[in-house]
Amino acid sequence: MSVEDRRVKRLPREVREKQILDAAVQVFSEHGYHNASMDEVSEVAGVSKPMIYAYLGSKEDLFAACIRREANLLMEAIVGGVDQNQPADMQLWMGLRSFFEFVAANKPSWRVLHRQAISQGGPFSEELVAMRSRAINLVDALLFRSATRHGVEEQHATKSTEAMAAALVGGGESMADWWLDHPEVPTRVVASWLMNLVWMGFGDLVEGTVWQPTP
């Protein structure tokens, strides 16, 4: 065994897995699931194919692991970006801004998460449905607290805020896809458009009333 081999082997498992997942996200986002090859993942990661299979399983398992990790990173970025002591509108604004900033800083993540995973369907749908549910629950909780604090009856608020949260998450995904084709628009601006759409509504916007964050 050469000195280099021993050095390579001594890396802790989590470091090695991170190398593999980073490479896999890059390769999957560039070529799509079907055209991505484990050879390229191995090359980009600098980790042998047998070791990839040993650590993370088949190509299908690897793709599912990518979705899971990127979904967790996205959710952590959103939750971490929100100050729960702020009023509801500021919390929503912080969440939307964190979301678009994550997409901008992690375009391969988003492509794997959203475009690739959705277009593969099948075994990956569950991971995606789980991630969307978490995002919807997060927004729902915010809208629900905010609505019931203002006297909307709980019974009525439950369903309508959940449906609106679903619409907001779908709207965010769709706007992020739009933004990938218009990267010249600053993320803060796209985030403010979505914030204004869902907080002020188009009725106020056309009258020139806009929402702005408190300084």
Added chain:
Amino acid sequence: MSVEDRRVKRLPREVREKQILDAAVQVFSEHGYHNASMDEVSEVAGVSKPMIYAYLGSKEDLFAACIRREANLLMEAIVGGVDQNQPADMQLWMGLRSFFEFVAANKPSWRVLHRQAISQGGPFSEELVAMRSRAINLVDALLFRSATRHGVEEQHATKSTEAMAAALVGGGESMADWWLDHPEVPTRVVASWLMNLVWMGFGDLVEGTVWQPTP
């Protein structure tokens, strides 16, 4: 050739194609693209497999034809439901209501269009992207007319209304998916939640200000 064979053969092509497409939408929506069999389409349609292949091509071609037809029906339902002489808010309301009514009345269509086609990806993505573009353009034109009439500068309105239209279409899709799991909510109610979210905004809603159609 029996009398019945001759009678069957005499049906005009468009009638036969409609039978095939109706059956295919039903079979694809029940089993998904991969598990759907041409044998079942043939059985449900009452049309022989060779005739299906002759008229509409392979299973892939048939699925693409289903997406195209259902997308056209959906767009026709939305456009047909909107009275262009009404103010912008009423037009949006009519469009949203027509959309949810279409989904409710054509659940297999929606499943094929949205859930199946998205989860298949690949060759069907183009059909879907084209349909979404048409929907986004439709909403964009409405928002743009409405915004510029109220003095928003054209330059600014172009991009923001297009992005907001993308968000609205994504929000509608996501809410329709939510509704499939909550069919006990009347379509008029779901439509009004989305209308209120995008027209009034959540800021107004929590204050108890809601949008209602003029009688």
